[in-house]
Amino acid sequence: MTAPSTRAEGPALRWFEWAPVRGVWRRELALYKRYWPSTSFAALVEPTIYLLAFGFGFGAVIGAAYGYDYRDFVSTGVVATSVLFISAFGAMFGTFIRRTFQHTYDAVLAAPVDVHELVTAEASWLAAKAGLYGCAPMVVGMAFGLPPSPGMLLVPFIGFVTGLGFALFGIWVSAIVPSINTFDYVISGVLAPMFLVAGTFFPTDQLPSWAATAARVNPLYHCVELVRDAVFLRLGVHDLVHVAVLLLFAALMWSLAVWKMRARMID
Amino acid sequence: MPILQTPSRRNASPVRTESAISIRGAVKRYGEITAVDGLDLEVPHGVCLGLLGPNGAGKSTTMRLLTSQSRASSGEITVLGHALPRASKMARSLMGVVPQQDNLDEELTTRQNLEVFAHLYRVPRAGRVAAVDRALKVAQLTDRAGTKVGDLSGGMRRRLLIARGLVHRPRLVLLDEPTVGLDPQVRQELWSLVAELRSEGVTTLMSTHYIEEAERLADECALMSRGRVVARGTPAALIAEHAGKRVDEHFGRPERVAEVERLAREAGLSTRRTGPSVAVLASERQPESLRELLGPAHVERAANLEDVFVVLTGESVE
Secondary structure (H helix, E strand, O other): OOOOOOOOOOOOOOOOHHHHHHHHHHHHHHHHHHHHHHHHHHHHHHHHHHHHHHHHHHHHOOOEOEEEEEHHHHHHHEEEHHHHHHHHHHHHHHHHHHHHHHHHHHHHHHHOOHHHHHHHHHHHHHHHHHHHHHOOOHHHHHHHOOOHHHHHHHHHHHHHHHHHHHHHHHHHHHOOOOOOOHHHEEEEEEEEOOHHHHOOOOHHHOOOHHHHHHHHHHHHHHHHOOOOOOHOOOOOHHHHHHHHHHHHHHHHHHHHHHHHHHHHHHO | OOOOOOOOHHOOOOOOOOOOOOEEEEEEEEOEEEEEEEEEEOOOOOOEEEEOOOOOOOOHHHHHHOOOOOOEEEEEEOOEEEEEEEEHHHHHHEEEEEEOOOOOOOOOEEEHHHHHHHHHHOOHHHHHHHHHHHHHHHHHOOOOOOOEHHHOHHEEEEEHHHHHHHOOOOOOEEEOOOEEEHHHHHHHHHHHHHHHHHHHHEEEEEOOOOOOHHHHHOOHHHHHHEEEEEEEEEEEHHHHHHOOEEEEEEEEEHHHHHHHHHHHHHOOEEEEEEEEEEOOOOHHOOHHHHHHOOOOOOEEOOOOHHHHHHHHHHOOOO
């Protein structure tokens, strides 16, 4: 009989390792290579419809509003909507299906991967996707006359940070719902009001004061403000508050997602 | 040339007395239910141990305890010298796990499934392609590398599931019911895979409720019932101890069967019902007086592990 002589082989594993992130990205890239045409189609067509409906519908009536051409206002605002939908929906449905129907996470956690690494890995991919496709409304907007600006180069990063928070939110929600149908409550009760009260289609200061106050704690509002300040080259110290809120949101959601996923996966 | 285990690892090191798996007094409760109830289990290095038991005996919970996907309510568990759950990530990096439930990624191809786990198991970049190629060979799926898993047959999927757990050449493999629900032909294929692991000195803990599987593959068996090990030994030793050499089967109407059962038990022999008959175990030990009372047996056969299984874990499964 042969047996190894020492206790450990190779270097000790750290609390957080990048291998799980690479593993998840390997899987997602393989799937993305297969599905990118449909993903890209949806990402470009949705904001186009918003722009045509709101930008030209209202825009024709309103023309210039809130200091912008209304179409530019909408095409920058819808960036946040795209980020929200890609990250939150992707995380809610994707992680729920992988956890309960495909049992993928049972396999992953039997490998040297801990729950916090798995959660981070899943969220990081969705955040990157949200950062990339969050730019689609802006690109469509440029086709409709939004003037290009160097600040636009920051938009993917804003989308990434916002997407990270909402992906983690989606993972958290997926771990606390009893069934996939429960998502309806979250979508209609939480996400829909969130994306309307974020300054996407109209400024929040037009709202009743209670709603305007509520918008201030809406991470999506801070994303919208950051995107507009970046695109229209108005970045200033006040934007640090927006960045801080988004980072805080991501950190809070990370804790909640890890906590509830661990409760689901480890008994 | 071994294809599953690293040659250098096998030859370089001296024999060590410490077990590959050591479970002492493990208890796992889920609310009112106690799934594992004071389990003691030592698995020496290089041994293929069959974990036998009926459904609900605690086999799968034991497997989950070893990967720290379940945390023991009390007790001590050590895997390859790493105490769980504190050092469980290190322990998991050194073992391969083949789950009972197929959890392959259906959307990915055969090769992509293995690639993802080569990452998760920290196979170094330089060796990753070779590791995946080797695992494909182990699973005999080299020519199906580009097929989506959803399009593979049941047997192919099971081979891939095993190969996925071997992609990093683990020293310890956990097989949870590796052939449950498969055709006899497919089971043969998987058995030769497990036999290969054994011949290469990989420590294997295999749970099964197929007696034949344990008899063919395991060096030793541990019989589990109600969350603990009730017997342990080589299949031959277990049979000799608990079922003797010969088994007599007596057929008859229910009253006759019940009578044979009563008489044999009064004489201190174990019995088990087998459909329309009752089997008297260790019949070579029956006194002449009993033999006369029972009359000639309808079937005389050698005792087997299934007899041990039923005697020790009860006739009815809860």
